[in-house]
Amino acid sequence: QKEVEQNSGPLSVPEGAIASLNCTYSDRVSQSFFWYRQYSGKSPELIMSIYSNGDKEDGRFTAQLNKASQYVSLLIRDSQPSDSATYLCAVNQGAQKLVFGQGTRLTINP
Amino acid sequence: ETGVTQSPTHLIKTRGQQVTLRCSSQSGHNTVSWYQQALGQGPQFIFQYYREEENGRGNFPPRFSGLQFPNYSSELNVNALELDDSALYLCASSFGDNEQFFGPGTRLTVL
Numbered sequence: 001q002k003e004v005e006q007n008s009g010p011l012s013v014p015e016g017a018i019a020s021l022n023c024t025y026s027d028r029v030s031q032s033f034f035w036y037r038q039y040s041g042k043s044p045e046l047i048m049s050i051y052s053n054g055d056k057e058d059g060r061f062t063a064q065l066n067k068a069s070q071y072v073s074l075l076i077r078d079s080q081p082s083d084s085a086t087y088l089c090a091v092n093q094g095a096q097k098l099v100f101g102q103g104t105r106l107t108i109n110p
Numbered sequence: 111e112t113g114v115t116q117s118p119t120h121l122i123k124t125r126g127q128q129v130t131l132r133c134s135s136q137s138g139h140n141t142v143s144w145y146q147q148a149l150g151q152g153p154q155f156i157f158q159y160y161r162e163e164e165n166g167r168g169n170f171p172p173r174f175s176g177l178q179f180p181n182y183s184s185e186l187n188v189n190a191l192e193l194d195d196s197a198l199y200l201c202a203s204s205f206g207d208n209e210q211f212f213g214p215g216t217r218l219t220v221l
Contacts, residue, residue, distance in 0.1 A: 004152075032207075034209065034210075036212075042214070042215075043198075043200055043212040043213060043214050043215045044153065044200070044212050045212070046209055046210070046211060046212075049209050088152050088153070090152075092207075097143075097155045097158070097166050097168065098143070098145075098153075098155060098202075098210060099155065100145075100152030100153050100154070101152050102150070102151055102152045103151075103152050
């Protein structure tokens with residue numbers, strides 16, 4: 001079992017719809033969770049961090065965390081073509097080590 | 111505020127050679143982490159430096175080594191390059207255990 005799992009996609013969503021990205025993790029003691037966006041040929045860009053159970057909203061982005069289910073998700077409302085990218089889920093597993101999933105490729109169709 | 115910078119942008123080496131990659135941390139950050147990202151995969155943690163000492167290491171062999179300098183900049187050294195070392199090498203800086211911000215990366219090709 002991988003430490004952090006994501007559906008690799010591709011996930012195709014029409015412009016203006018809600019994109020839902022999911023991630024599960026195996027280490028129950030993980031305390032910090034992050035979503036990074038990575039455009040093709042570029043480096044990852046931090047878009048959301050979440051540390052407590054529940055929802056955290058920032059603009060069009062909402063991160064959701066459920067530690068009991070070891071599940072973290074990212075919702076993107078009013079999806080735009082510029083949101084087309086690979087989204088990486090990362091979990092801090094202590095010693096400041098971030099463990100990443102393989103990423104979900106998201107395509108927003110105009 | 112200056113972001114994370116890395117040099118060089120691209121590098122081509124042959125098998126068996128040695129390489130040094132450089133990273134300057136974001137202003138106000140004191141911790142540097144290095145990651146290797148193969149094509150189509152998520153980044154993999156190599157090691158982290160804090161106060162000029164290694165502070166955690168991933169599953170990479172000893173031929174991957176690093177340094178951190180008093181100004182918090184850092185180097186990643188890889189000896190005896192192998193073909194599988196071809197990847198995007200990412201440096202991320204943070205203030206302690208806080209959020210990590212990535213530099214643009216160095217694309218290494220080993221022939």
